[in-house]
Amino acid sequence: MIDNSYYGxxxxxxxxxxxxGDLELEEGDTIKACKLAVATFGKxxxxxxxxxxxPTWYSGTNKIIEQVLIGESHALDPRKYFxxxxxxxxxxxxxxxxxxxxxxxxxxxxxxxxxxxQHRLVTKTYGLSSLALxxxxxxxxxxxxxxxxxxxDMVKRAAPIAGTAKNTEHDFIFTETLNEALTSDPGWDGGxxxxxxxxxxxxxxxxxxxxxxxxxxxxxxxxxxxxxxxxDMRTFVDEFMAGYFAPMDANxxxxxxxxxxxxxxxxMTNGDLRAALGRIKAKTFVMxxxxxMFFPPSDCQAEWRLIPEAEFRPIQxxxxxxxxxxxxxxxxxxxDKHLNDLLAWAT
Amino acid sequence: MIDNSYYGxxxxxxxxxxxxGDLELEEGDTIKACKLAVATFGKxxxxxxxxxxxPTWYSGTNKIIEQVLIGESHALDPRKYFxxxxxxxxxxxxxxxxxxxxxxxxxxxxxxxxxxxQHRLVTKTYGLSSLALxxxxxxxxxxxxxxxxxxxDMVKRAAPIAGTAKNTEHDFIFTETLNEALTSDPGWDGGxxxxxxxxxxxxxxxxxxxxxxxxxxxxxxxxxxxxxxxxDMRTFVDEFMAGYFAPMDANxxxxxxxxxxxxxxxxMTNGDLRAALGRIKAKTFVMxxxxxMFFPPSDCQAEWRLIPEAEFRPIQxxxxxxxxxxxxxxxxxxxDKHLNDLLAWAT
Numbered sequence: 001m002i003d004n005s006y007y008g009x010x011x012x013x014x015x016x017x018x019x020x021g022d023l024e025l026e027e028g029d030t031i032k033a034c035k036l037a038v039a040t041f042g043k044x045x046x047x048x049x050x051x052x053x054x055p056t057w058y059s060g061t062n063k064i065i066e067q068v069l070i071g072e073s074h075a076l077d078p079r080k081y082f083x084x085x086x087x088x089x090x091x092x093x094x095x096x097x098x099x100x101x102x103x104x105x106x107x108x109x110x111x112x113x114x115x116x117x118q119h120r121l122v123t124k125t126y127g128l129s130s131l132a133l134x135x136x137x138x139x140x141x142x143x144x145x146x147x148x149x150x151x152x153d154m155v156k157r158a159a160p161i162a163g164t165a166k167n168t169e170h171d172f173i174f175t176e177t178l179n180e181a182l183t184s185d186p187g188w189d190g191g192x193x194x195x196x197x198x199x200x201x202x203x204x205x206x207x208x209x210x211x212x213x214x215x216x217x218x219x220x221x222x223x224x225x226x227x228x229x230x231x232d233m234r235t236f237v238d239e240f241m242a243g244y245f246a247p248m249d250a251n252x253x254x255x256x257x258x259x260x261x262x263x264x265x266x267x268m269t270n271g272d273l274r275a276a277l278g279r280i281k282a283k284t285f286v287m288x289x290x291x292x293m294f295f296p297p298s299d300c301q302a303e304w305r306l307i308p309e310a311e312f313r314p315i316q317x318x319x320x321x322x323x324x325x326x327x328x329x330x331x332x333x334x335x336d337k338h339l340n341d342l343l344a345w346a347t
Numbered sequence: 348m349i350d351n352s353y354y355g356x357x358x359x360x361x362x363x364x365x366x367x368g369d370l371e372l373e374e375g376d377t378i379k380a381c382k383l384a385v386a387t388f389g390k391x392x393x394x395x396x397x398x399x400x401x402p403t404w405y406s407g408t409n410k411i412i413e414q415v416l417i418g419e420s421h422a423l424d425p426r427k428y429f430x431x432x433x434x435x436x437x438x439x440x441x442x443x444x445x446x447x448x449x450x451x452x453x454x455x456x457x458x459x460x461x462x463x464x465q466h467r468l469v470t471k472t473y474g475l476s477s478l479a480l481x482x483x484x485x486x487x488x489x490x491x492x493x494x495x496x497x498x499x500d501m502v503k504r505a506a507p508i509a510g511t512a513k514n515t516e517h518d519f520i521f522t523e524t525l526n527e528a529l530t531s532d533p534g535w536d537g538g539x540x541x542x543x544x545x546x547x548x549x550x551x552x553x554x555x556x557x558x559x560x561x562x563x564x565x566x567x568x569x570x571x572x573x574x575x576x577x578x579d580m581r582t583f584v585d586e587f588m589a590g591y592f593a594p595m596d597a598n599x600x601x602x603x604x605x606x607x608x609x610x611x612x613x614x615m616t617n618g619d620l621r622a623a624l625g626r627i628k629a630k631t632f633v634m635x636x637x638x639x640m641f642f643p644p645s646d647c648q649a650e651w652r653l654i655p656e657a658e659f660r661p662i663q664x665x666x667x668x669x670x671x672x673x674x675x676x677x678x679x680x681x682x683d684k685h686l687n688d689l690l691a692w693a694t
Contacts, residue, residue, distance in 0.1 A: 169580040170567040174559045180552055184531055205527055212521045213559070217643050220517040233516040293640065296564050 002103050004196055006247035007092035012063040015039040015085075015093060020120045026267075029107035036121055037062065037093035039085045041070055042078030044126065051128050052076060053118065054085045055136040055143035057324060058256045059248060061093055062086075068326035075339030081132065086121060088114050088139065090255030097191070097251035104191030106255055111139075111263045115146040119154075128154075133343060134282075135159035137324040138295070139256065142167070142263035148280045149265040156347040158282040159339060162289045162321055165303050166264045166273050171294050174213060179257045181205040182250045191251050199250040206253070207241040216291035216320035224318065228327055277306035284310040285342045287335065291320040313338045349450050351543055353594035354439035359410040362386040362432075362440060367467045370436075373614075376454035383468055384409065384440035386432045388417050389425030391473065398475050399423060400465065401432045402483040402490035404671065405603050406595060408440055409433075415673035422686030428479065433468060435461050435486065437602030444538070444598035451538030453602055458486075458610045462493040466501075475501075480690060481629075482506040484671040485642070486603065489514070489610035495627045496612040503694040505629040506686060509636045509668055512650050513611045513620050518641050521560060526604045528552040529597045538598050546597040553600070554588040563638035563667035571665065575674055624653035631657040632689045634682065638667040660685045 009015070015037045023034040039062035044051060054065050054076070062085040070076045076083050087093040089109045097106035122128045134155050136144045141163020148158040149165070164171070182188055185202030193199055219225070220233065230236040245253075269275040284307050288300035297314050304312045315338075317323040317331035326332055356362070362384045370381040386409035391398060401412050401423070409432040417423045423430050434440040436456045444453035469475045481502050483491045488510020495505040496512070511518070529535055532549030540546055566572070567580065577583040592600075616622040631654050635647035644661050651659045662685075664670040664678035673679055 168564060168568060169572075170559065170562075170564045173555055173580065173584060177552070177555050177559060180555070184548065184552060186533060201531065205524070205531060208520055208524050208527070209556075212517065212524060215517075217515060217517045217641070217646060221515060221646060221649070225516075233520065237520060294564070299564060299568060302568070 001101065002098045002193070002195060002249060002251070004092070004098050004247070004249050006196070007098070007249070012061045012093055015062050015087070018121060018125055020117055020124070023113060023117050025107055025113045026110045027108045031089070031095055031107065034089070034117055035095045036117060037087040038121065039066065041066070041083040042081050044082040048128055049130060049132060050080065051082045051084060051122065051126065051131050052133045052135065053122060053131050053147070054083065055114065055118065055134075055140045056085070056088050056091055057136065057138035057140045058260055059091070059245070059253065061091060064325070068324070068332060069335070075336045075343060084122065084126070086118050088143065088256065089117065090252055090259065092249055092252045096249070097255050098249035103251045106251060109255060109259055111142050111146050111259055112150070112267065114259075115143055115150055118143070118147070119151060131155050133157040133159065133339070135161065135339065136163070137161040138163045138321065139260050139263070142260070145265050146263070148282045148284065149268055149276050152279050152281040155282040157342050157345065158280070158284040159287060159342055160284070161287040161315070161335065162292050162295050162324060164263070164295055164299055165277060166266055167261060168299055172261045174294050175257050175261045178206050178209055179254055181209055182254060188250055193250065196247060196249050200246065202250060203245045203248065204242045207245045208237060210245070211237050211241045213293045214320060214322040216293060216318050218291060218318040219320060222318060273303075274306050277303060278308065280307050280309075282309070283342065283345050283347070285313045285338050286310055287313045287315055287338060289321060289323050289331070290314055290316045291318050293320055295321065348448065349445040349540070349542065349596060349598070351439070351445050351594070351596050353543070354445070354596070359408045359440055362409050362434070365468060365472055367464055367471070370460060370464050372454055372460050373457045374455045378436070378442055378454065381436070381464055382442045383464060384434040385468065386413065388413070388430040389428050391429040395475055396477060396479060397428050398469065398473065398478050399428045399430045399480045399482065400469060400478050400494070401430065402461065402465065402481075402487045403432070403435050403438055404483065404485035404487045405607055406438075406592070406600065408438060411672070415671070415679060416682070422683045422690060431469065431473070433465050435490065435603065436464065437599055437606065439596055439599045443596070444602050445596035450598045453598060456602060456606055458489050458493045458606055459497070459614065462490055462497055465490070465494070466498060478502050480504040480506065480686070482508065482686065483510070484508040485510045485668065486607050486610070489607070492612050493610070495629045495631065496615055496623050499626050499628040502629040504689050504692065505627070505631040506634060506689055507631070508634040508662070508682065509639050509642050509671060511610070511642055511646055512624060513613055514608060515646055519608045521641050522604050522608045525553050525556055526601055528556055529601060535597055540597065543594060543596050547593065549597060550592045550595065551589045554592045555584060557592070558584050558588045560640045561667060561669040563640065563665050565638060565665040566667060569665060620650075621653050624650060625655065627654050629656070630689065630692050630694070632660045632685050633657055634660045634662055634685060636662045636664055636668060636670050636678070638665050640667055642668065
């Protein structure tokens with residue numbers, strides 16, 4: 001257990017911690033009394049057919065999903081839908097290394113483990129037998145694909161944004177550089193640091209890698225970092241990017257990084273990606289972001305071809321992958337438009 | 348002085364070490380008896396108007412320039428031209444940190460210092476008053492731009508490949524991540540390591556960053572790394588990429604990295620890039636590489652607009668920035684075609 005006040009109701013609430021029981025993991029270990037941090041919006045209707053599930057991305061929590069995507073002005077409108085934002089295992093709010101008994105030896109968790117945990121949550125806790133939509137960005141897209149392949153009869157619509165069903169070799173190595181930014185910090189000490197600030201140098205190096213790959217060259221050329229209120233690149237890196245990662249827990253980030261690297265729906269079909277994506281029954285909108293440097297549209301398009309009922313709906317934004325942060329209102333407007341189209345599609 | 352057998356005639360020769368005298372640096376220090384490692388090909392004609400200068404890129408030497416770009420089948424044909432490949436200061440062959448008395452305190456060298464040193468070389472050693480062409484890739488492109496702006500009457504033709512005249516903020520931070528991969532290694536020890544292998548972990552992390560940004564997602568998606576003879580991504584990273592950087596000297600790389608970050612021809616015109624590029628009299632072919640992630644075509648195009656006699660000649664290659672390595676024969680064929688067109692242009 002490593003004290004970290006960043007993760008809690010103050011910064012990320014309100015959310016509910018729901019014990020879904022013991023979770024057997026694909027790698028063989030078991031998480032005892034696994035807890036999922038869940039924030040819900042709106043009400044489940046009598047027919048129980050208006051539920052939307054939103055899994056979270058790397059380093060993100062329910063809070064940014066709420067701030068960027070949920071509200072009466074958005075497609076995810078709580079007046080119409082019962083929206084369940086479920087924090088992924090290891091993100092600091094759900095069961096995670098930093099809050100466990102032995103943070104340095106937290107078991108390896110895969111995307112499939114998260115999705116089976118979420119399945120238990122929505123079926124047992126909320127009594128759902130279908131989801132009107134599963135939508136998520138980045139690692140949330142990985143979970144969205146996993147849902148659509150693993151539970152094809154349950155997922156009516158799917159919207160993976162800026163992510164892939166099977167992680168690429170290129171992205172695997174990028175994520176390795178993120179992980180190694182942390183593990184190469186002597187302060188990390190094999191995961192046995194006393195507090196997050198012991199890994200400050202590693203967290204800052206990770207923030208710089210995100211600066212390089214997370215946005216785009218056009219973002220900086222057009223001075224978007226200055227438009228967001230930062231005097232220059234140095235301030236943007238030191239205050240915004242490094243400030244974002246500084247309070248986070250290194251072992252939590254590493255747990256998510258390991259999981260991200262290995263996202264792959266074809267694990268369910270003996271490595272046959274075509275067979276895996278062919279299982280999907282959901283109407284699916286594949287939504288890459290035009291300037292995304294690690295989940296580029298071409299990678300997403302190659303998967304889109306293999307999904308029976310899919311439309312390719314790219315988002316134009318020079319904010320690149322981090323358009324998910326919501327700093328480009330135009331990108332969010334495009335996401336809302338596509339999600340509205342998708343939700344209007346009759347199942 | 349740090350022993351390093353990687354840098355020498357065995358691996359990179361033949362080249363000549365030419366003492367150009369003391370070099371006063373823009374940052375105020377002086378390199379005493381500065382030595383430039385120079386390889387030449389072909390013969391200078393009586394009119395002394397067939398000389399081509401090729402400066403080197405980050406981590407590169409005259410050897411890869413020779414292997415990839417020079418020969419009877421290439422535009423840089425030694426039967427027609429007197430080709431001077433000049434190793435940049437700090438690259439391990441020319442005066443560099445590792446071979447200096449105090450490697451940890453080597454003075455800061457700028458692109459402008461290299462170009463003034465090269466100017467002394469070509470005017471004093473070879474008695475030249477004009478260069479038929481200056482051509483270079485990456486940091487070689489930075490030096491090419493510096494030449495064309497600093498000595499506009501001397502440079503008849505210029506071909507900056509995969510590089511910019513003024514480095515972008517985005518690229519500055521990318522290069523910072525390369526530098527910090529080395530400086531964050533405890534074995535680097537402020538530059539006071541005993542041998543290159545003391546910084547092995549940092550060099551390997553740098554190799555991974557190059558893997559992510561140096562090629563392109565399409566390169567890996569199309570299996571180019573396997574086509575080059577590596578069984579899988581791990582082998583490609585561990586053997587090819589890490590193997591490339593492993594023998595290099597960290598302080599030498601850092602000297603080049605510092606220089607690369609600050610490449611900016613507008614230093615000669617009080618920060619006015621339009622005025623600087625407006626000085627160029629050379630016929631200039633601006634040659635970005637289509638899939639280059641850190642000198643993308645859009646950045647190069649923005650500079651091309653400001654050069655009086657310039658053509659925009661992008662190279663198509665999914666090898667990205669590292670198409671410079673010459674593993675995609677199609678990319679080299681395009682470069683040769685453009686250089687032939689440029690060399691045919693009457694001055």
